Amino acid sequence: MKNKKYLAGKHFVHIPGPTNIPDRVLRAMDKQIIDHRGPEFSEMAVRIIDNLKKIVKTKNHLIIYPASGTGAWESAIANTLSPGDKVLVYETGHFSNLWIDVARKFKLEVDVIPSDWRSGAKIELIEKKLVEDKEKKIKALMMVHNETGGGSQKGLMLPPGIAFNTVSPKALEKYRSATLPKYFWDWEMMIENNKNGFFPYTPAVNLMFGLEEAMKILNEEGLDNVFSRHTRLANATRKAVEGWGLEIFCNCVESYSDSCTTIFSPKGIDPDHLRSVILNEFNISLGMGLSKIKGKVFRIGHLGDLNEVSLIGVLGGIEMGLSKVGYKIKKSGTQEAINYLAH
Numbered sequence: 001m002k003n004k005k006y007l008a009g010k011h012f013v014h015i016p017g018p019t020n021i022p023d024r025v026l027r028a029m030d031k032q033i034i035d036h037r038g039p040e041f042s043e044m045a046v047r048i049i050d051n052l053k054k055i056v057k058t059k060n061h062l063i064i065y066p067a068s069g070t071g072a073w074e075s076a077i078a079n080t081l082s083p084g085d086k087v088l089v090y091e092t093g094h095f096s097n098l099w100i101d102v103a104r105k106f107k108l109e110v111d112v113i114p115s116d117w118r119s120g121a122k123i124e125l126i127e128k129k130l131v132e133d134k135e136k137k138i139k140a141l142m143m144v145h146n147e148t149g150g151g152s153q154k155g156l157m158l159p160p161g162i163a164f165n166t167v168s169p170k171a172l173e174k175y176r177s178a179t180l181p182k183y184f185w186d187w188e189m190m191i192e193n194n195k196n197g198f199f200p201y202t203p204a205v206n207l208m209f210g211l212e213e214a215m216k217i218l219n220e221e222g223l224d225n226v227f228s229r230h231t232r233l234a235n236a237t238r239k240a241v242e243g244w245g246l247e248i249f250c251n252c253v254e255s256y257s258d259s260c261t262t263i264f265s266p267k268g269i270d271p272d273h274l275r276s277v278i279l280n281e282f283n284i285s286l287g288m289g290l291s292k293i294k295g296k297v298f299r300i301g302h303l304g305d306l307n308e309v310s311l312i313g314v315l316g317g318i319e320m321g322l323s324k325v326g327y328k329i330k331k332s333g334t335q336e337a338i339n340y341l342a343h
C-alpha cells in the first residue's frame with residue numbers, strides 16, 4: 001500500500017473471519033510437507049477426522065474439503081439434490097442469499113422465506129411452509145444459523161482453505177438418488193478414501209497440521225469453556241455498543257450472535273470511513289456491511305483466539321475511532337465492557 005504509515009504493535013483482526021491464528025497453530029503448520037499418500041499422513045487424517053467429529057459433536061461422516069465455506073455449500077447441494085428439486089431457504093442475511101444463488105445455478109426451484117435480516121430464522125414460519133407442502137415437494141431446507149460460519153478460518157482458528165460437511169445417514173440415502181453432477185465434491189469418493197486416511201485428490205496437508213493443533217487447544221480449554229468465553233465476550237461487546245449509544249443491527253435478543261456483532265453506524269457517519277480511521281490509526285480490522293447493508297453498518301468479529309484484554313483493546317480502539325470521526329459518545333462503552341468483564 002502506498003504511503004502507509006508504520007503501525008507498531010499487533011494487528012488486531014476483528015473481522016468475522018478469518019480470525020486470529022494462535023501462535024501454536026502457526027508453528028504447527030510451519031513444517032515440511034509430507035506425502036499425502038504415505039503412512040504418516042493417513043494415520044494423522046484418521047485421527048483428525050475422529051477428533052473433529054467430537055468437536056462438532058457428530059457420529060456421522062465428516063468430510064474435509066480443500067476449499068472455502070462456499071465449496072461446502074455447493075457440496076451439500078450437489079450431493080443430495082437433483083435438477084428441478086424444490087428447496088426452502090430462510091433468508092437470514094447476506095450469506096443465505098448467496099446460498100440461494102448457488103441453488104439457482106444448480107437449477108433448483110427455490111422457495112424463499114424473506115426477512116429483513118435483523119433476526120434469526122423463525123421456526124413457526126418454516127413449519128407453516130412444510131405443513132402447506134402437502135405433496136412433499138420440498139426436498140431440503142437450507143439455513144444459515146449464524147451470519148458467520150463457513151470454513152476453517154472461523155472458530156477453528158485456522159487460515160482459510162478447508163471446509164466441512166457432516167453427512168447424516170438420511171443425507172447419504174438422498175445421495176444415492178441425487179443426480180446433480182459432481183466430481184470434486186462427491187461424498188462417496190471421499191468417504192471411501194477417508195476410511196484409510198486418504199483423499200481422492202491432494203488434501204490441504206499443512207492446514208491439517210494446523211487443524212490438529214487447533215483441536216488440541218480447543219480440548220485443553222474445554223468446549224464448554226470455549227462457548228461460555230464467547231458468550232461473555234459477546235455480552236461485553238453488546239454492553240459497549242449500548243454505552244456508546246449505538247444500535248445493534250439484530251433486533252431480537254434471542255438471535256444475538258456470540259461470534260459477531262453488527263452495529264449501525266452513527267447518523268451521518270460512513271461506517272467504511274470509520275473502519276478505515278480505526279485501521280489506519282489503531283491497527284484494527286473490523287468487518288464491513290455486505291450487500292444491502294453496506295454503508296450502513298460495521299461488524300465486530302469476536303470469535304476464535306481472543307480474551308478479555310484483547311477485546312477491551314479492540315473496543316477501546318473503536319471508541320477512539322468514533323471520537324475521531326466526530327461522534328459524541330453517550331458514555332464510555334469500553335468502560336461498560338470492563339465493568340461487565342471485571343465481575
Ligand SMILES: Cc1ncc(COP(=O)(O)O)c(C=O)c1O
Nearest residue numbers: 068069070095147148149150151
Ligand atoms: C455464514 C457464512 N456462510 C458462508 C460463508 C462463505 O464462506 P467462504 O468465504 O469461506 O467461502 C461465510 C463467510 O464468511 C459465512 O460467514
